[in-house]
Amino acid sequence: MKRKAMGAAYSSGSASSRNVSSAAGPSASHSQEHLFTVPLEILEEIFLNLPPHQVVSNCRLVCHQWAEVADSESLWRERCRREGYRPRDASKIPKDWRLFYFLCRKRRNLLKNPRGEHGMKNWQILENGGDNWIAEGVMVPHPNETVKKNFVTSYGMCRKSQLINLEAEGYNPSFMDHFQPDIKISDWYAPRWDCGSEYEICVELLNQRKKPIQKFAPQTVYFEQWNDQKWNQMTYVFQNYGPGVRYIRFIHGGKDTQFWAGWYGIRITDSCVEICPAGDT
Known part of the structure; x- marks a missing residue:
C-alpha cells in the first residue's frame, strides 16, 4: 500500500475551498452554506469520528463552516487528547495542534533493523x-x-x-x-x-x-x-x-x-x- 504523503494530509486547501463555492455563483454558494449548516459542536464531534485525512482533504472543502471547524484548534487538540498524543513537556503547548497531531501520528523510527535482530539486513x-x-x-x-x-x-x-x-x-x-x-x-x-x-x-x-x-x-x-x-x-x-x-x-x-x-x-x-x-x- 502506498504511504500517504504528509503534505497531502496537512494542506490547508483554502483556495480550493473558495473555488468550490464560487464556481457556481453567489446563489449556489448561499444555498450550499444553508444546506450544510450544522451546530458547531455536533459538526466537531462528527469530524472527530472520521479519519483525519478525510477531514482535511474532503470535509473542509464542503463549505466555509466546515472549513472553519476542520481548521479549528479545538478539534485537533481534542483529537490529540482522545488518541493519547500529548507534549512530552506539559509546559510547552503546541503552536499548531493539527501539525502536532499529524507528526505524532506518523512518528516512528525511520531506520530499518536498528537492533541487529535480522543480522545485517537493510544496512x-x-x-x-x-x-x-x-x-x-x-x-x-x-x-x-x-x-x-x-x-x-x-x-x-x-x-x-x-x-x-x-x-x-x-x-x-x-x-x-x-x-x-x-x-x-x-x-x-x-x-x-x-x-x-x-x-x-x-x-x-x-x-x-x-x-x-x-x-x-x-x-x-x-x-x-x-x-x-x-x-x-x-x-x-x-x-x-x-x-x-x-x-x-x-x-x-x-x-x-x-x-x-x-x-x-x-x-x-x-x-x-x-x-x-x-x-x-
Missing part, C-alpha cells in the same frame, strides 16, 4: 575490517529491556549506513520545506570491559541530488581497556535546517583499539531517526 556495509561486522546478543543489559541484540565491530574499522528517502516514508517535499519539523537522531553504544574501542557517527541531511545540507559528525569517542562497559546514548536534533531536505544518511561504526582477533570492538544498537513535533524531542 549498507561501508567498511568491514578485521573479522567483519556481526550481530549477537547483548553482553550487558540495555536500559531498554526489550533490546536483546546489538551489532559488534572487530579489530579493523567497521562502518555501515542507511539512506532514508523522506518522500517514500510519507513526508513530501513541500511539507518538509514549509514546516521543517525537528529531526531527532539517537544511537546507543557500549565497549567491552576488557578491550579498548572507539565509536563514531555521522548523520547528514541531503538534498534531491544527495548533497549535504547539514551534518552531525561529533568527535570519535574512545574507551580505555578495563572500563565499566556501560551503555551510552548519542543524541542530536536537527532544527531550522532550511528547505531542500529530501534524504537522511545515517552512518556509524568503530573498532577495537588493541587489534584482537574476533569481536572485541564497540557494540551498537537501538539506532533511531525520527521526525518530531518542534520542541517535543
Whole structure:
C-alpha cells in the first residue's frame, strides 16, 4: 500500500475551498452554506469520528463552516487528547495542534533493523575490517529491556549506513520545506570491559541530488581497556535546517583499539531517526 504523503494530509486547501463555492455563483454558494449548516459542536464531534485525512482533504472543502471547524484548534487538540498524543513537556503547548497531531501520528523510527535482530539486513556495509561486522546478543543489559541484540565491530574499522528517502516514508517535499519539523537522531553504544574501542557517527541531511545540507559528525569517542562497559546514548536534533531536505544518511561504526582477533570492538544498537513535533524531542 502506498504511504500517504504528509503534505497531502496537512494542506490547508483554502483556495480550493473558495473555488468550490464560487464556481457556481453567489446563489449556489448561499444555498450550499444553508444546506450544510450544522451546530458547531455536533459538526466537531462528527469530524472527530472520521479519519483525519478525510477531514482535511474532503470535509473542509464542503463549505466555509466546515472549513472553519476542520481548521479549528479545538478539534485537533481534542483529537490529540482522545488518541493519547500529548507534549512530552506539559509546559510547552503546541503552536499548531493539527501539525502536532499529524507528526505524532506518523512518528516512528525511520531506520530499518536498528537492533541487529535480522543480522545485517537493510544496512549498507561501508567498511568491514578485521573479522567483519556481526550481530549477537547483548553482553550487558540495555536500559531498554526489550533490546536483546546489538551489532559488534572487530579489530579493523567497521562502518555501515542507511539512506532514508523522506518522500517514500510519507513526508513530501513541500511539507518538509514549509514546516521543517525537528529531526531527532539517537544511537546507543557500549565497549567491552576488557578491550579498548572507539565509536563514531555521522548523520547528514541531503538534498534531491544527495548533497549535504547539514551534518552531525561529533568527535570519535574512545574507551580505555578495563572500563565499566556501560551503555551510552548519542543524541542530536536537527532544527531550522532550511528547505531542500529530501534524504537522511545515517552512518556509524568503530573498532577495537588493541587489534584482537574476533569481536572485541564497540557494540551498537537501538539506532533511531525520527521526525518530531518542534520542541517535543
